[in-house]
Amino acid sequence: MSSLYVPPPKCLEKRFVAPQRHMFGPGPSNVPPRILAAGAEPVIGHMHPEMFEIMSDIRSGIQYAFQTRNKVTLAVSGTGHAAMECAIFNAVEPGEDVLMAVNGIWGERAAEIAERIGARVNTIRTPAGSCFTNEDINQALARHKPCVVLFTHGESSTGVLHPLDGIGDICHRHNCLFVVDCVASMGGAPLYMDTQGIDILYTGSQKVLNAPPGTAPISFSERACEKVFNRKTKPVSFFLDMSWLANYWGCDGKLARIYHHTGPVTNFYSLRESLAVLAEQGLENSWCRHQEVAEYFHEGLENMGLRLLIFILQNVRLPTVTTIVAPPGYDWKEITSYIMKNHKLEISGGLGPSVGQVLRVGLMGCNSSKASVDMVLEALKDALKHCHKSRV
Amino acid sequence: MSSLYVPPPKCLEKRFVAPQRHMFGPGPSNVPPRILAAGAEPVIGHMHPEMFEIMSDIRSGIQYAFQTRNKVTLAVSGTGHAAMECAIFNAVEPGEDVLMAVNGIWGERAAEIAERIGARVNTIRTPAGSCFTNEDINQALARHKPCVVLFTHGESSTGVLHPLDGIGDICHRHNCLFVVDCVASMGGAPLYMDTQGIDILYTGSQKVLNAPPGTAPISFSERACEKVFNRKTKPVSFFLDMSWLANYWGCDGKLARIYHHTGPVTNFYSLRESLAVLAEQGLENSWCRHQEVAEYFHEGLENMGLRLLIFILQNVRLPTVTTIVAPPGYDWKEITSYIMKNHKLEISGGLGPSVGQVLRVGLMGCNSSKASVDMVLEALKDALKHCHKSRV
Numbered sequence: 122m123s124s125l126y127v128p129p130p131k132c133l134e135k136r137f138v139a140p141q142r143h144m145f146g147p148g149p150s151n152v153p154p155r156i157l158a159a160g161a162e163p164v165i166g167h168m169h170p171e172m173f174e175i176m177s178d179i180r181s182g183i184q185y186a187f188q189t190r191n192k193v194t195l196a197v198s199g200t201g202h203a204a205m206e207c208a209i210f211n212a213v214e215p216g217e218d219v220l221m222a223v224n225g226i227w228g229e230r231a232a233e234i235a236e237r238i239g240a241r242v243n244t245i246r247t248p249a250g251s252c253f254t255n256e257d258i259n260q261a262l263a264r265h266k267p268c269v270v271l272f273t274h275g276e277s278s279t280g281v282l283h284p285l286d287g288i289g290d291i292c293h294r295h296n297c298l299f300v301v302d303c304v305a306s307m308g309g310a311p312l313y314m315d316t317q318g319i320d321i322l323y324t325g326s327q328k329v330l331n332a333p334p335g336t337a338p339i340s341f342s343e344r345a346c347e348k349v350f351n352r353k354t355k356p357v358s359f360f361l362d363m364s365w366l367a368n369y370w371g372c373d374g375k376l377a378r379i380y381h382h383t384g385p386v387t388n389f390y391s392l393r394e395s396l397a398v399l400a401e402q403g404l405e406n407s408w409c410r411h412q413e414v415a416e417y418f419h420e421g422l423e424n425m426g427l428r429l430l431i432f433i434l435q436n437v438r439l440p441t442v443t444t445i446v447a448p449p450g451y452d453w454k455e456i457t458s459y460i461m462k463n464h465k466l467e468i469s470g471g472l473g474p475s476v477g478q479v480l481r482v483g484l485m486g487c488n489s490s491k492a493s494v495d496m497v498l499e500a501l502k503d504a505l506k507h508c509h510k511s512r513v
Numbered sequence: 514m515s516s517l518y519v520p521p522p523k524c525l526e527k528r529f530v531a532p533q534r535h536m537f538g539p540g541p542s543n544v545p546p547r548i549l550a551a552g553a554e555p556v557i558g559h560m561h562p563e564m565f566e567i568m569s570d571i572r573s574g575i576q577y578a579f580q581t582r583n584k585v586t587l588a589v590s591g592t593g594h595a596a597m598e599c600a601i602f603n604a605v606e607p608g609e610d611v612l613m614a615v616n617g618i619w620g621e622r623a624a625e626i627a628e629r630i631g632a633r634v635n636t637i638r639t640p641a642g643s644c645f646t647n648e649d650i651n652q653a654l655a656r657h658k659p660c661v662v663l664f665t666h667g668e669s670s671t672g673v674l675h676p677l678d679g680i681g682d683i684c685h686r687h688n689c690l691f692v693v694d695c696v697a698s699m700g701g702a703p704l705y706m707d708t709q710g711i712d713i714l715y716t717g718s719q720k721v722l723n724a725p726p727g728t729a730p731i732s733f734s735e736r737a738c739e740k741v742f743n744r745k746t747k748p749v750s751f752f753l754d755m756s757w758l759a760n761y762w763g764c765d766g767k768l769a770r771i772y773h774h775t776g777p778v779t780n781f782y783s784l785r786e787s788l789a790v791l792a793e794q795g796l797e798n799s800w801c802r803h804q805e806v807a808e809y810f811h812e813g814l815e816n817m818g819l820r821l822l823i824f825i826l827q828n829v830r831l832p833t834v835t836t837i838v839a840p841p842g843y844d845w846k847e848i849t850s851y852i853m854k855n856h857k858l859e860i861s862g863g864l865g866p867s868v869g870q871v872l873r874v875g876l877m878g879c880n881s882s883k884a885s886v887d888m889v890l891e892a893l894k895d896a897l898k899h900c901h902k903s904r905v
Contacts, residue, residue: 133789140557163531164541335777382592394529400521
């Protein structure tokens with residue numbers, strides 16, 4: 122028996138201290154001290170009245186950030202992927218047709234998730250870095266007659282901000298729910314859930330909101346609720362079942378709240394604080410700042426002779442995450458490593474369709490400032506000077 | 514358009530400060546300052562080398578806490594319910610037979626989860642507060658021929674610690690995986706994953722480990738991996754798919770790690786710290802302390818004339834969560850409210866089959882001390898003196 126004994130691991134004897142880094146990749150972004158401090162408040166019960174008040178504050182904050190008056194608005198106890206699953210698991214029943222708009226990695230992910238639950242998955246595709254026209258969408262809806270269509274507002278793998286105006290109306294004419302992933306865009310670009318007719322909208326805590334990863338705001342329109350709460354089958358996940366979650370968050374109109382799962386109490390503290398910061402600064406100010414900073418950044422990059430993946434004329438550059446065409450002759454990995462090592466600054470390579478093609482820089486929330494831009498430009502100049510360059 | 518504008522919510526202008534409370538319910542328990550502080554370290558990337566080192570430390574810590582050498586050991590990015598889904602989603606394919614041992618709420622939950630993914634769910638049942646004999650189990654396995662059987666080690670709804678010795682062998686003779694939920698027991702009662710032949714074991718961060726809720730340690734035996742990694746169908750959840758998670762955690766033997774989801778970075782910091790505390794104190798010391806403190810508590814309760822739901826002669830009292838028969842003549846809700854209000858101390862009512870029947874007191878991790886017991890006994894005495902008592 123003693124040979125079976127697993128001793129306490131030595132590695133845990135060392136105290137861990139996290140390094141200070143400029144988190145300028147596509148997320149997570151830096152978390153300001155006031156949000157970190159909120160997350161270190163003492164833990165209370167997940168069903169204490171004070172917790173319900175915090176959750177109610179979070180709901181109000183999300184309603185503001187999403188520009189919605191939807192009752193069924195809450196934060197999923199997980200990261201963006203959990204919210205994507207929550208949206209699809211609840212809105213789609215096995216055998217139903219869905220349409221995933223694929224112009225980067227997130228549409229692919231959504232398609233994979235819908236396939237797993239037995240939906241009939243249709244896709245419309247356009248090359249990574251481009252967008253769909255409303256006419257494309259209209260035709261696809263007429264052809265596939267899906268009950269749900271999903272678009273990615275901020276495609277962080279390609280740096281595209283997909284226009285949303287008009288799509289809601291088209292979806293509703295085709296009796297279809299309009300689902301939007303705004304993980305990488307929310308707070309960084311104009312978004313009006315109600316006005317734009319979005320039926321399900323979700324984001325993550327660790328991008329513009331500057332909270333630690335672990336919670337994911339989500340909201341359901343009345344039209345979405347009509348479908349979600351009148352399903353023939355139960356969603357595959359109990360953990361993500363909206364009829365339970367809506368009750369836990371006090372948005373199903375019932376007085377009594379029933380224990381569902383233990384919410385991540387301290388992550389809710391920090392999410393609340395991050396929403397408070399956004400409310401303080403003002404949503405429109407945040408949108409404008411991200412846009413201005415992005416333009417300043419893009420100009421600086423072009424002045425250095427670097428090219429952006431998304432042409433300015435396309436008018437769909439994502440202000441939060443910039444995709445820079447990988448400098449010819451360089452190994453992109455050497456550049457990101459050099460910058461991490463010498464500038465304690467994270468920028469990242471591509472993801473999905475953009476792997477090997479681009480460098481990605483995320484300037485989100487508190488990181489969206491001209492000072493951050495100057496830092497990134499400095500680091501890039503330094504890297505291009507010192508990293509190995511082959512003849513092109 | 515302006516009438517559609519959702520203004521910033523006033524409620525977020527107020528700064529939130531969490532009250533200090535003695536968290537003596539069935540969880541979450543108090544989080545010591547050193548673990549809260551670890552969770553407030555600066556956020557780094559979910560795929561930075563330092564993060565992989567932290568995740569490797571966490572794996573070692575879980576291997577120690579579970580007493581296992583399983584390679585596939587990691588923490589799910591969610592609470593205990595997510596781990597329960599992770600176990601069932603990965604181990605069970607649609608149409609397969611499972612057997613859920615129901616002696617309280619957790620077996621019911623597991624059954625519900627398995628049903629949702631299209632498993633053929635069989636149950637064995639014994640009244641809440643009792644256990645199964647190995648002969649019961651042997652017969653049920655022979656009858657139902659399940660591929661997976663799930664037991665709850667610490668039934669926090671009833672206060673029962675289910676004996677585990679011998680069940681692993683029985684399961685394996687019947688070619689069945691032995692899954693154990695140790696959310697409420699891990700660290701508080703002896704548990705030897707490898708020696709006891711457990712194939713999948715999971716717990717939560719917010720009980721004996723004293724970390725905030727939001728992560729859930731889980732481990733898979735080689736026998737479990739054999740099944741999990743050779744499925745005919747993909748698990749319904751991408752977020753909880755072990756083939757992705759095992760790669761993300763560096764336990765699939767592959768060199769390159771592929772982006773799956775953004776892990777809850779700061780929750781991993783605090784989970785690591787909580788495992789370091791356990792390793793420092795020693796697992797056996799922790800088991801002994803929980804047992805001694807529980808006995809001291811139970812004696813104190815009986816000296817007050819209170820009855821425990823689980824008879825001492827059954828020899829299956831859970832040391833972490835004690836179920837006290839609701840004092841006759843009192844409204845249990847008045848007692849818990851009185852104690853919260855006057856002693857800033859949480860104890861809770863029943864759950865599932867024990868609703869209305871019991872008071873539940875959890876003394877876990879740093880709360881497992883004679884000082885905490887004295888505090889609870891004092892509070893209970895005070896409540897019984899001041900709360901309304903009808904004639905019995």
